Amino acid sequence: MTDGNAPLTPGNRPRKQRDPFFDNAKFMAILLVVMGHCLAQLGNVPLARTLYLAIYMFHMPLFIVITGYFSRNWTFSAGRTRKLITAVGVPYVVFQFAYTVFDWAVGRNKLEISLLDPYFLTWFLCALFLWRLSTPVWQQIRWPVAVAVGFSLLSYMSDLGSTLDLHRVIGLLPFYVLGLCLKPQHFEYLKKPILRPVGAALLIGAVGVAWFARTRMDLNWLYWKDPHSDFAVDNITGSAMRLGMMACAFVLIGAFLTLVPRRQTWFTKLGATTLYAYLLHGLLTRFIGYMGWWDMSFLHTVPGVLVVLAGACAVGTLLCSKPVVTCFRWAMEPRLDWAFRRTPVG
Numbered sequence: 001m002t003d004g005n006a007p008l009t010p011g012n013r014p015r016k017q018r019d020p021f022f023d024n025a026k027f028m029a030i031l032l033v034v035m036g037h038c039l040a041q042l043g044n045v046p047l048a049r050t051l052y053l054a055i056y057m058f059h060m061p062l063f064i065v066i067t068g069y070f071s072r073n074w075t076f077s078a079g080r081t082r083k084l085i086t087a088v089g090v091p092y093v094v095f096q097f098a099y100t101v102f103d104w105a106v107g108r109n110k111l112e113i114s115l116l117d118p119y120f121l122t123w124f125l126c127a128l129f130l131w132r133l134s135t136p137v138w139q140q141i142r143w144p145v146a147v148a149v150g151f152s153l154l155s156y157m158s159d160l161g162s163t164l165d166l167h168r169v170i171g172l173l174p175f176y177v178l179g180l181c182l183k184p185q186h187f188e189y190l191k192k193p194i195l196r197p198v199g200a201a202l203l204i205g206a207v208g209v210a211w212f213a214r215t216r217m218d219l220n221w222l223y224w225k226d227p228h229s230d231f232a233v234d235n236i237t238g239s240a241m242r243l244g245m246m247a248c249a250f251v252l253i254g255a256f257l258t259l260v261p262r263r264q265t266w267f268t269k270l271g272a273t274t275l276y277a278y279l280l281h282g283l284l285t286r287f288i289g290y291m292g293w294w295d296m297s298f299l300h301t302v303p304g305v306l307v308v309l310a311g312a313c314a315v316g317t318l319l320c321s322k323p324v325v326t327c328f329r330w331a332m333e334p335r336l337d338w339a340f341r342r343t344p345v346g
Contacts, residue, residue: 068179
């Protein structure tokens with residue numbers, strides 16, 4: 001979601017060309033995010049609930065793996081630290097405020113703005129900030145993914161509360177660490193044309209499994225934010241469930257990436273600005289809810305679900321477009337040179 005594959009280049013050295021594969025992947029994935037949040041409003045329709053379950057099984061782990069991959073070179077250097085503050089920290093504060101005030105204005109809750117309690121979509125920015133800070137640590141560990149999985153499983157054995165959304169931060173950590181460990185050749189392998197039918201079959205199969213599981217699985221598992229006690233299961237059963245979800249997400253991420261175009265497409269450039277769509281579309285879906293439009297009877301039919309999916313794709317595309325980026329750059333990519341020391345420390 002972040003502009004992760006735009007490398008920092010000192011001086012006037014030519015910038016390394018972006019790999020369109022990853023921008024294509026991020027654009028396609030952000031459409032899944034927008035569709036998922038729209039489908040959440042139509043859960044009484046079997047088709048909507050099925051697609052929602054299938055999408056939520058892997059769409060955020062996908063973003064997190066890609067983010068981790070492009071965080072491999074992150075250090076505590078002045079340039080990277082300042083970019084972390086301006087590109088992640090500041091948008092977190094801005095949208096934490098925006099979403100809280102919006103919900104208060106429409107009468108959903110009392111006005112309480114807390115930077116320690118991520119609100120709605122802002123949890124990802126909070127988690128990303130903390131994951132990036134931890135990057136040098138994971139790069140020093142011999143078996144980082146295994147250690148991260150261990151921390152993830154342990155985090156659900158007790159209630160960590162809502163502060164910093166720690167269940168998600170720690171629970172989804174293995175996907176970030178996996179991204180840190182991946183190398184270009186791993187993605188090159190997934191680009192082989194022979195794997196596309198396999199990837200398509202796996203994704204279709206996932207939808208089939210989701211159809212079977214839609215009435216048997218508590219969808220709160222998909223949010224990675226609740227301890228085992230909230231599901232009334234013991235720690236062994238809960239840990240097995242989490243491991244199973246990690247394995248499913250890993251397989252579906254690979255399957256999805258086999259279908260991503262490798263060359264430049266009409267939407268490649270939009271993949272560099274997916275954070276705009278991620279943070280802005282939530283305001284739109286909440287506004288639609290406030291107006292009561294999600295309750296329209298037509299939307300709770302199969303044709304209505306298909307219309308909603310088409311609309312979600314159109315909205316996701318629009319929110320990545322240049323006019324939207326220009327209007328909201330002040331919040332997403334603010335220029336804050338005035339806020340930093342002229343001579344960086346260290």
